[in-house]
Amino acid sequence: MFFLFFIGTNHHIYANTEKLQDNITIDQLQEISPFQEKPEPQNTPTPLVESKVTIDKSLKKSDTLMLSISNNLIYFGDLTPTNPLIRTHTISVINLLSPMYNLFISENHPLINANGSFIPNTTCDNGACTEYTAGIWDSTLTFGLGYRCENIDGYDCENGFYYDQTYKQIPDESKNKKSISLMEGLKENNPKSINMLYKLNTSASQQSGPYTNIVTYTLTPSF
Amino acid sequence: MTFLNWRTIEYDELDMQKILSVSFLILISLWSSSQKTFAEQISIGAYPPRIIFDASPSDELSAPLEVQNFSEVPVTLSVSFQQFRQSESENGTINFIENTEEFRSFLKNIELTDQGVSVQRLLLAPKQKKSLNLQISIDSNPQPKDYNFSIVFTTSEQLPVTDDIKNTRIHVYGSVAVPVLLTIGNQHTQEITIEKFSTFPFVQNGPVPFILKVHNASAQRAAVTGTLNITNMFGQKIGKIVLPKTYILGESSRYILNAVSSEYTDYIRKIAQSSSNKTSLINNIIWGEKVLLGPYAATISLSVNDSATLFTRTIYFFALPYSIIIGLILGIVFFLFLRKRVKRYLEKN
Numbered sequence: 001m002f003f004l005f006f007i008g009t010n011h012h013i014y015a016n017t018e019k020l021q022d023n024i025t026i027d028q029l030q031e032i033s034p035f036q037e038k039p040e041p042q043n044t045p046t047p048l049v050e051s052k053v054t055i056d057k058s059l060k061k062s063d064t065l066m067l068s069i070s071n072n073l074i075y076f077g078d079l080t081p082t083n084p085l086i087r088t089h090t091i092s093v094i095n096l097l098s099p100m101y102n103l104f105i106s107e108n109h110p111l112i113n114a115n116g117s118f119i120p121n122t123t124c125d126n127g128a129c130t131e132y133t134a135g136i137w138d139s140t141l142t143f144g145l146g147y148r149c150e151n152i153d154g155y156d157c158e159n160g161f162y163y164d165q166t167y168k169q170i171p172d173e174s175k176n177k178k179s180i181s182l183m184e185g186l187k188e189n190n191p192k193s194i195n196m197l198y199k200l201n202t203s204a205s206q207q208s209g210p211y212t213n214i215v216t217y218t219l220t221p222s223f
Numbered sequence: 224m225t226f227l228n229w230r231t232i233e234y235d236e237l238d239m240q241k242i243l244s245v246s247f248l249i250l251i252s253l254w255s256s257s258q259k260t261f262a263e264q265i266s267i268g269a270y271p272p273r274i275i276f277d278a279s280p281s282d283e284l285s286a287p288l289e290v291q292n293f294s295e296v297p298v299t300l301s302v303s304f305q306q307f308r309q310s311e312s313e314n315g316t317i318n319f320i321e322n323t324e325e326f327r328s329f330l331k332n333i334e335l336t337d338q339g340v341s342v343q344r345l346l347l348a349p350k351q352k353k354s355l356n357l358q359i360s361i362d363s364n365p366q367p368k369d370y371n372f373s374i375v376f377t378t379s380e381q382l383p384v385t386d387d388i389k390n391t392r393i394h395v396y397g398s399v400a401v402p403v404l405l406t407i408g409n410q411h412t413q414e415i416t417i418e419k420f421s422t423f424p425f426v427q428n429g430p431v432p433f434i435l436k437v438h439n440a441s442a443q444r445a446a447v448t449g450t451l452n453i454t455n456m457f458g459q460k461i462g463k464i465v466l467p468k469t470y471i472l473g474e475s476s477r478y479i480l481n482a483v484s485s486e487y488t489d490y491i492r493k494i495a496q497s498s499s500n501k502t503s504l505i506n507n508i509i510w511g512e513k514v515l516l517g518p519y520a521a522t523i524s525l526s527v528n529d530s531a532t533l534f535t536r537t538i539y540f541f542a543l544p545y546s547i548i549i550g551l552i553l554g555i556v557f558f559l560f561l562r563k564r565v566k567r568y569l570e571k572n
Contacts, residue, residue, distance in 0.1 A: 066268035066293060067397050072378070074393040089395070097272040099467070099480050100505070102316050111391065179319060181310075186480075186505060198393065209391040220307075220373060220400035221272040222315035223470055 066094040066191075067103070067219040076200050079209055082140045084201040090152065091183075091217065092193045098221030099187055106179035106218075107170040111145055111200075111211035119202060119211055121169035122146035131171040131180050134160030143203045145170070147196060149182055154192035156185035167199060170215060179218060265378050265397040266293035267300070274357065275470065276405040284359040288401060290376050292347035299379040300345045302335055306372045307402065313436070314478045314506045315469070317402060319373070326370060332360045335374065345376070359405065367408035369443050369473055373400035404470060406444045411528045414440035415447065417536050418476050420523055426542050429515050432507040435479045435523060439471040446470050447479065449525035449533075451508060456517045462510050466525075478506035515542030 071089040079085070095101040111119040122129065122137055122144030129135030129146070137146055146167030149157035158181055160166060171177035185192050268291045276284050292298045306326050307317040322330075334341050336356045345353055357374065377398040419436035439445045447469050453462035464481050471477045510521075518541050525534040 064268050064270060065272050065399060066266065067399050068293070069265040069395055069397050072264040072395045072397075074395060076391040076393075079391055094268075095272075098315075100314060100316050102310075104319070111393070181316075184312075184316065184505075200391070210389055211391040212394065214394045214396055216377065216396040216398060218319075218375065218377075218398035218400055220317055221402065223273050223309075223317065223371070223402040223404055 064094060064096060065098070065101070065219065065221055066092075067217065068092040068191075069217060074198055074215075079200070079202045079206065079211075081202055081204040081206065084140060084199055087198045087200075088195055090193055091196055092153075092191045093156070093183060093185070093219055094191045095185065095187055095219075095221060096189065097187065098223075100222040101183075101185055101187075102181045102220055102222075103183040104179035104218040104220070105147075105170060105182040106173050106177070106216055108214045108216075109174040110172060111213050113207060113209050113211045115207060117207040117211075119200065119206065120144050121172065122167060122199070122201075123169075124167060129166075129168055131169045131177060134166040134168045136163065136165050137167045137199065138165045140201065143201050143206075145198065145200050147198050150195040150197065152193040152195055153190065154185060154188070156183040156192045157194055158182060158184060179216070182217070264294065264296065265298070265395070267291065267298065267376065267378065267397060267399055268293060269374075269376060269399040269401050272401065274401065274403045276359065276403065277409060278359070278361045278405060278407045280361060280365055280408065281363045282359075282361040284357075284361065284405075286357045287354060288357055288374070289352055289354050290345065290347070290399070291352035292349060295349045297349060298347050300347065300376045301379055302343050302345065303375045303377065304330060304333060304372050305375050305400070306370075308371065309472055309475055309477065312478075312506065313476055314480060317373070322372075326372065329370060332362070334358045344379075357403070361407055365407050367410065367443060369407070369409075370405040371402070371472060372405075373402050375400045404444055404472075409443045410441075411445075411530075412441045412443075413445070413527045413530065413532060415445055415471075415525070415527045415534060416440065417523065417525065417534055420536050420538060422521065422538060422540050424540055426515060426540060427546065428542065428544050429511060429513040431510045431512070431515070431540070431542075433510065433521060433523075434506065435466075435508055436476055436506075437469075437471055437479060437525065438476040439473060442473045444470055444472055446528050447525050448529070449479075449523060451481075451510070452522045452524070453510060453512075454520045454522070456519070462512055464508060464510060466508070479508065480506065481508045514544075516544060517542060 069089060069091050074087045074089065076085050076087060091103070093101060093103055109118070110121060120143075122142060124135030124137040124146070125139045125142050126135055129137070134148070147170055148161050148167045150161065151157050160168060171180050173179075182196075183192065183194060270289045270291075274286045274288065276286070278284055290300065304322070305319050306322050307319050310316045310318045334357075336342065336358060337345070337353065342355070347353060375398050378396050416438045417435070418438040419434055422431060422433045433451065435451075437447055447466075449466045451462075451464040451466065452460055455461050466479055466481055469477065469479050518539060520537055520539050522535060522537040526532065527534070
């Protein structure tokens with residue numbers, strides 16, 4: 001009983017106390033903005049209805065939301081049939097304010113050449129991988145474009161990429177596919193980074209290139 | 224001899240100076256290499272992370288926001304407004320949806336301005352930040368309504384150099400989105416219910432995860448604040464978690480998370496690695512106490528829209544660090560056995 005009493009009373013009182021967030025007016029936003037190094041009165045908008053906007057008091061000057069991508073063009077060079085090409089770039093996310101964040105991915109259309117011929121998104125070796133479901137893509141006789149997400153800093157890649165050679169399709173906006181989450185994570189002091197791999201493999205019957213499309217990454221905090 | 228000593232000392236000092244200088248340079252280079260650098264092709268940021276409006280008829284709303292180009296190259300950003308709804312994870316993360324006809328007509332009331340001039344595209348020099356102003360005009364006789372949308376800043380196409388036009392290529396765009404929650408004519412009705420409040424009935428030790436899901440039955444947004452108090456078997460309050468103000472959209476539910484520190488994200492990560500359902504692990508309030516024993520009571524108290532009315536509920540859980548107890552028992556048994564053997568040995572001799 002003495003042992004129980006000792007353990008039971010040996011806690012830190014209020015072990016995990018967090019500061020309550022209050023509301024403040026937008027005037028104070030200028031003071032705590034992460035980008036504000038010195039007052040710029042000419043750029044400071046005059047609030048029309050101060051009491052209508054609320055932001056969190058807990059925001060600090062160093063807090064911010066940031067997306068960094070190492071390359072804005074991914075070149076595949078000349079396409080050789082049944083010779084898979086893999087290209088990578090890194091993506092870093094900083095989310096110091098919101099409880100959570102998502103990084104979404106989508107493409108405007110499949111890779112298309114000037115004649116309108118296109119390289120479809122891969123369906124992986126078993127023909128079943130989609131935007132939502134990853135699948136193994138190891139065969140050189142499986143064609144198309146796919147991606148995989150590999151964690152560098154953190155563990156924020158969405159599920160499905162645990163095994164090597166697992167890939168997903170990029171959601172195709174031209175087919176009314178919605179962008180899907182590529183990374184999801186919590187508020188944290190350190191940047192989260194991933195390695196983004198694009199894999200492209202074409203068949204002998206594929207028209208010659210060049211093929212192009214646009215892949216968009218959208219970083220959004222939770223509300 | 225003195226001269227020689229002096230020379231020796233001088234030589235040693237010079238040598239030491241060199242060593243110190245080299246060490247200093249190595250330290251500086253190591254320090255600088257350990258710093259995170261973001262010399263990326265695309266590197267953009269936005270602030271604040273969300274904007275909350277609570278509007279009345281005929282209001283002229285305004286809120287400042289800023290975008291910055293953190294990269295070493297100029298960037299052109301296009302501005303768009305995109306509606307969203309809460310994602311299926313029900314934790315405040317969002318899914319973009321196609322703008323409705325109604326929202327498209329409401330867009331005429333929304334304007335992003337740079338020093339009073341409406342902007343749809345922005346050219347930012349390297350490292351440049353731009354202060355903007357979001358302005359929304361509310362009609363004189365609007366229906367009570369919520370609009371949830373994001374201001375999306377998207378980089379524009381970088382044209383490849385001539386030689387690379389022959390290459391098959393993917394153009395990569397980057398976007399940052401600032402969510403805006405706009406409620407018009409909110410009656411602040413308190414149709415809030417605690418849909419789920421639970422934890423594991425038995426735990427071996429902490430941290431202890433709690434699941435708290437709150438439902439907002441009203442048509443418009445509600446803001447919830449609250450505390451989670453934990454008491455031990457002696458009635459002592461041994462833990463208090465103050466929950467951050469959380470917005471719950473109309474006719475929806477939301478899991479409430481506490482402001483998770485990196486200590487707890489490590490904990491979540493560890494579990495998430497071995498789980499197929501990462502989201503369900505994230506949707507927790509984490510109580511970080513590690514040493515636990517006996518019965519505990521956890522009481523949640525929620526306040527809606529800063530009113531004095533509290534919604535409370537209490538759950539109980541029991542902590543038993545059985546691995547420690549088994550270890551202790553084995554230790555005691557071993558000690559008794561050893562004592563008996565020693566005693567017998569001493570008696571024989």
